[in-house]
Amino acid sequence: MTLEVGNVELYFKDKCILNGIYLKAETGKVTGVLGSNGSGKSCLLNIIFGSLQSKYKLIRIDGKPITPALYKTKLASFLPQFNFTPDCAKLKTVFKLLRIDWNDFVAEFESFSSYKDKRFNKLSGGERRVIETYLILKGKNKIALLDEPFSHLSPLHIQKIIGLISEEKHEKIIIITDHMHKNVINTSDNLYLIKNGCSKPINDLKELETYNYVSTGSLD
Numbered sequence: 001m002t003l004e005v006g007n008v009e010l011y012f013k014d015k016c017i018l019n020g021i022y023l024k025a026e027t028g029k030v031t032g033v034l035g036s037n038g039s040g041k042s043c044l045l046n047i048i049f050g051s052l053q054s055k056y057k058l059i060r061i062d063g064k065p066i067t068p069a070l071y072k073t074k075l076a077s078f079l080p081q082f083n084f085t086p087d088c089a090k091l092k093t094v095f096k097l098l099r100i101d102w103n104d105f106v107a108e109f110e111s112f113s114s115y116k117d118k119r120f121n122k123l124s125g126g127e128r129r130v131i132e133t134y135l136i137l138k139g140k141n142k143i144a145l146l147d148e149p150f151s152h153l154s155p156l157h158i159q160k161i162i163g164l165i166s167e168e169k170h171e172k173i174i175i176i177t178d179h180m181h182k183n184v185i186n187t188s189d190n191l192y193l194i195k196n197g198c199s200k201p202i203n204d205l206k207e208l209e210t211y212n213y214v215s216t217g218s219l220d
């Protein structure tokens, strides 16, 4: 499956945020989106998901334009920057409702093994991020949009999430953005940088220096 996003124009009042976006993502490859603070990464993911309206956008799946918001089609799931799980929900209830196997989860994330009856709001920020990222990656949707999945995560959990992304990419289109750019770079098969409202395909990591996203030599 392929997902193409183009012709995006997003303004807040008179301020132009996005105006030259083309991005192609496909099953089997992770698509990474990098960009400085405020460059429009979260807005772009929200526009793709349909939770933010833009002046223009064209979304194509397997070459065919798709007009309903993606969240309405149930094709896509979205890990936003904020928590989406109800505070008082017990983890076992959330997993059951989403039909995700708890035992598979704790086999991978052993430190959660005593948490089955815990309520979501009793977890730490990083633990919440692990749970929600896992739920999105293991869900049935064919497109997963991940906005900062690594934030608040400790190194071991980051490695496990990266492993999960590498497995799930064979089933899903995965688009990921995060400020932990080295993790995004290592996880992604295709990379884009958002700069001045436009997407720049990155074929050589040196371009990230040329576009002044990272300092010279920092990726050596």
Ligand SMILES: Nc1ncnc2c1ncn2[C@@H]1O[C@H](COP(=O)(O)OP(=O)(O)OP(=O)(O)O)[C@@H](O)[C@H]1O
Binding pocket: 012, 017, 035, 036, 037, 038, 039, 040, 041, 042, 043, 044
């Ligand atoms: N609801 C809003 N009203 C007005 N401006 C907004 C709104 N949401 C976002 N913006 C602006 O749009 C720009 C892009 O925001 P966005 O959150 O997409 O950036 P980002 O690249 O995800 O940043 P960060 O990496 O810091 O999270 C920012 O300048 C932000 O101030």
